[in-house]
Amino acid sequence: MTQAKSSTSQRKVNPDLDTPTDLPQEGVDKISAxxxxxxxDTxxxxxxxxxxxxxxxxxxxRDYHLLLDEQSEQIFGTTDDIAERVRKIGGTTLRSIGQVAxxxxxxxxxxxxxxxxxMLRELMNDNKALVATMKKAHDAADKYEDxxxxxxxxxFIDEAERRTWFLFEASRQEGGNEA
Structure with missing residues (x-):
């Protein structure tokens, strides 16, 4: 057993995945969720x-094709860091497309x-929504001093806000001033 938290935890975690952490189990659960x-969402x-x-x-x-390729690479680049933060604090993370859905x-x-x-406006709004999700996760982590x-x-919030800005400006080229 890695720590006392394992014996008092109500969640079922394989002992081989029970990463030691100084966070209370409630914090691990809320931050991980x-x-x-x-x-x-990412x-x-x-x-x-x-x-x-x-x-x-x-x-x-050409401009949009390259912009969206650059943004998709940046978005995908965050996935490992997000998942690894969950593991580092003792949580478990996604295992399938079904869990993503x-x-x-x-x-x-x-x-x-x-x-x-x-396309541009939809992605702009999705990036804005992703920022809101990041801020909720930030609040959970802040509450437990993670x-x-x-x-x-x-x-990641800064990167998503930059993507939102670029998508907003590009959508204006398409006559989407209401974005």
Whole structure:
């Protein structure tokens, strides 16, 4: 047994995965839940951004294609850090696409065609929603003084706000001033 928390924990964790932590079990559970929702939304946003990257068309094709590719890489690049934060504090994380689908709060877009301006506005709004999810996870981590998780999230919030800004400005090229 790694710590006393393991014997008093109500959750069932394989002893081989019971990472030692100084956080109370309640903190591990709440931070892990918030981070797993964030991770599910991050995977959903990654796939939607890639989808739009693959299917963008129109007069700004090259610019949007490259922008969405860059953004999808950045989004995917956060997934390992999010999952590893959960493991470092003693939680467990997503194991399947089914768990992603169960936990994600962002809506998928399975339309056969989406005009470029709508793509950009939808991704802008999804990035804004992702920031809100990050802030909830940040609040949970802050409550339990998990400074490493709050620090990681602060950087990711800044990156998502930058993506939101770029998508807003690009959507204006498409006549989407109401974004």
């Amino acid at each position: 918030a981070m797993n929702t964030l991770l599910a 995977f959903a946003l990654y796939l939607k951004t890639k989808n739009f990257h693959w299917h963008v068309s129109g007069r700004h094709f 169960k936990l994600q709060t962002l809506k998928d877009n399975d339309e056969s065609f989406v005009p470029p301006g709508e 400074v490493a998780t709050t620090s990681v999230l602060e950087n």
